[in-house]
Amino acid sequence: MSLLSAADQQKLREAFDRMTRSVRLLFFSQAIGCETCGETRQILDELRGLSDRISVEEINLVLEGDKAKQYGVDRAPAIAIAYESGSSEPGGSGESGRSGESSGSGGSSEASSTGDGRMSDTMKDSRIRFLGAPSGWEFVSLVQAVLLAGGRESALSAASLDRLRAVDRPITMQVFTTPT
Amino acid sequence: MAFASPHITATAVEATEFPDLARKYQVSGVPKTVVNEEVEILGALPEAAFIEQALSSPRQ
Numbered sequence: 001m002s003l004l005s006a007a008d009q010q011k012l013r014e015a016f017d018r019m020t021r022s023v024r025l026l027f028f029s030q031a032i033g034c035e036t037c038g039e040t041r042q043i044l045d046e047l048r049g050l051s052d053r054i055s056v057e058e059i060n061l062v063l064e065g066d067k068a069k070q071y072g073v074d075r076a077p078a079i080a081i082a083y084e085s086g087s088s089e090p091g092g093s094g095e096s097g098r099s100g101e102s103s104g105s106g107g108s109s110e111a112s113s114t115g116d117g118r119m120s121d122t123m124k125d126s127r128i129r130f131l132g133a134p135s136g137w138e139f140v141s142l143v144q145a146v147l148l149a150g151g152r153e154s155a156l157s158a159a160s161l162d163r164l165r166a167v168d169r170p171i172t173m174q175v176f177t178t179p180t
Numbered sequence: 181m182a183f184a185s186p187h188i189t190a191t192a193v194e195a196t197e198f199p200d201l202a203r204k205y206q207v208s209g210v211p212k213t214v215v216n217e218e219v220e221i222l223g224a225l226p227e228a229a230f231i232e233q234a235l236s237s238p239r240q
Contacts, residue, residue, distance in 0.1 A: 171234065173215050177210050
């Protein structure tokens with residue numbers, strides 16, 4: 001049974017249709033001791049089904065520890081949001097070369113880009129993470145983060161964006177929430 | 181905010197699933213934001229005030 005109602009699915013489809021970049025959800029899971037990994041997997045599978053621009057890559061926290069480290073993830077379930085960098089960004093490479101299915105495991109290596117919303121392997125980290133199953137309000141936040149990574153304009157004011165662009169040191173923010 | 185600056189990483193943590201983290205950062209109400217392990221922002225603030233507080237954290 002699906003977690004999302006038909007009406008919600010339709011609303012999300014319409015919102016995702018306006019995305020101009022592909023988004024990849026990196027799902028860090030582990031087989032043992034992760035009570036909500038199953039629920040998270042189902043939520044992400046449903047999201048993926050709503051847009052060609054959304055893909056999910058499941059990464060085993062234990063077996064693929066290097067990748068988890070690369071994203072600063074040490075718990076499961078966790079989601080890191082990456083997005084296609086390329087032609088839709090000013091100053092982007094705008095390569096027109098295309099290939100079919102990407103080979104290899106993605107990661108930081110450069111690979112060919114694709115057009116028409118197909119997944120490029122030059123994915124950029126949005127530095128937005130979710131720890132815990134994205135249900136309840138977290139789901140709303142996840143959808144907003146996907147739309148933002150997918151090309152929607154920031155909801156922040158121009159003054160705020162200027163302020164943030166001037167940041168020149170690492171800042172790590174943890175936002176604690178509960179599902180209800 | 182993370183999307184606006186390459187230096188900012190933001191993680192939404194589901195507090196009930198990670199009670200050890202909630203304890204470590206003494207989360208007694210949500211939302212609670214912890215910046216660079218030090219600055220604590222309780223509740224929801226107006227955008228400008230939130231950003232000022234978040235950026236007030238000392239250098240690590």
